[in-house]
Amino acid sequence: MKVDTITYKEINRPMYILEEERLRRNLSIISDVAKRADVEIILAFKAYALWKTFPIFKEYIKSTTASSLGEARLAVDKFGKKAHTFSPAYTDYEIDEIAQCSSHLTFNSLSQYERLHNRAKNANEEISFGLRINPEYSEIETDIYNPCAAGTRFGISADKMPETLPSDIDGFHCHCHCENGSDVFERTLKHIEEKFSRWFKQIKWINFGGGHLMTRKDYDIELLVNILKEFHNRYPWLKIIMEPGSAFGWQTGPLVAQVIDIVEDKGIKTAILNVSFSCHMPDCLEMPYHPAVRGARTIEENPDYSKPYTYRLGANSCLSGDFMSAWEFDHELEIGENIIFEDMNHYTTVKTTMFNGISHPALAFVHSGTNELEITREFGPKDYILRMN
Structure with missing residues (x-):
């Protein structure tokens, strides 16, 4: 069926919606930067793993990155190519x-490398090994997402690195951004080079990880391109890899929910929905952050429920x-009305749970040009029961 992508009035049950036009816009930007x-x-994959859209991705990019066996299998089985893999511990x-x-x-520690690299090489003779480095600098303000916070379990600091790397180490991996701009990358890069550039002649590639939100409207793409070109000039033998997650799925579509009841206590009105923040939008509670709701004004502090x-x-x-809490609408909410949470594809569909056996939103895709809605996956009670089996 065709849908109105402003109101989604044709939809009367929970649904994550990916809009092809928005996805292709992001992919075009990323491909151009590359x-x-x-x-x-x-x-x-940790940010976006809707594999039924991979045929579109493969028009723009060639590879993926995994953090687990499940994601590595997804790379081979659904993307059709082996993954760039990192795990804190294999x-x-x-x-x-x-x-x-x-x-x-990529190995997170020298002890993991020493214990497992021979087995990994025997399993795949063509594999390229890397080490995760810790520059001990990050501008991520939320500790739960900061991999360089004191006591981190991620990466090897420069003082623990041997002067001569093992002969089969080909690269470094560094991840210390979270939806940051290129100005943050510019400042971070100075710390990476200051601490680790003396090893650059011993490696072939460097992976600057994720968190580079190059598809955000205010992201300075020209600065990013210039930073990367200048890095190339300094170290022309190093292949540069970046693995953003949010940038691919950024603003590609909403989670559409419905009002199923409205209750009031002590003057506070609550619209009860058929979706869950805990189950279906976990970052809202973990980060925390207030998601934008279409047609409503977000009130983050001191909401006046007398309005x-x-x-x-x-x-x-x-x-x-x-x-x-809380949102201010321009009308009284009604039972059955759609509530549209903006930007709910990256780091959302990959993190959902079936806690409480609550019905999971369907997954859907809006084709560009026609606005035809294709439901790619529906969930029911059997999915919850099988999960608990």
């Missing part, structure tokens, strides 16, 4: 299959804290 800066930009019972599914394998159209939005789970 060509102009002569770098490889790959898709990080297990004895998965390392062989992970290596078989990986073109690049006629100010509401909390609450879930239909039994978790008491599964709600957020």
Whole structure:
């Protein structure tokens, strides 16, 4: 069926919606940056893994990055190419299959490398090994997302690195951004070079990780391209890899939910929805952040519920804290009305749960040009029961 992508009035049940036109816009921007800066930009599954859209991705990019055996298998089985893989720690019972599914394998510590690199090489003779480095600098303000915070479990600091790298280490991997701009990357790069450039002559590639939000409207793409070109000039033998996640799925579509009840207590009105922040928008509670709701004004502090159209939005789970405050609408909400949460594809569809057995939103795709809605996956009680089996 055709849908109105402003109101989605044709939809009456929860649904994550990916709009092809928006996705292709992001892919075009990312592909252009890669060509102009002569770098490889790959898709990080930890932020986006809707594999039925991979045929579109493959028109623009060549590779993906994995953080687990499941993601590495996804790369091979659905993207059709081995993954660039990093994990904080590989297990004895998965390392062989992970290596078989990986073109690049980055070790988080020297002890992991020493214990497992021979097994990985025996499983895949063509694999390229890397080490994750810790520049001990990050501008990420939320500690839960900061991999360079004191006591981090991620990467090797310069003082723990041997002067001569193992002969089969080909690259460095560094991840210390989270939806940051190119100005942050410019400042971070100074710390990376200051601490680790003396090893650059011993490696062939460097992976600057994710968090480079190059598809955000205010992102300075020209600065990014210039930074990368200047880095190339300083170290022309190094292949540069970047693996943003959010940038691919950024602003590609909403989560559409419906109002199923409206309750009031102590003057606070709550519109209860058929979706859950805990289950279906977990970053809102983890980060935390207030998602934008189409047609409503977000009120993050001191909401005035005496105003006629100010509401909390609450879930239909039994978790008491599964709600957020507050939004001001321009009308009184009604049962059955759509509530459209903007930008709910990256780091959302990959993190959902089936806690409480709540019905999981369907996955859908809007084709560009026609606005035809294709439902790519629906979920029911059997999915929850099988998960608990």
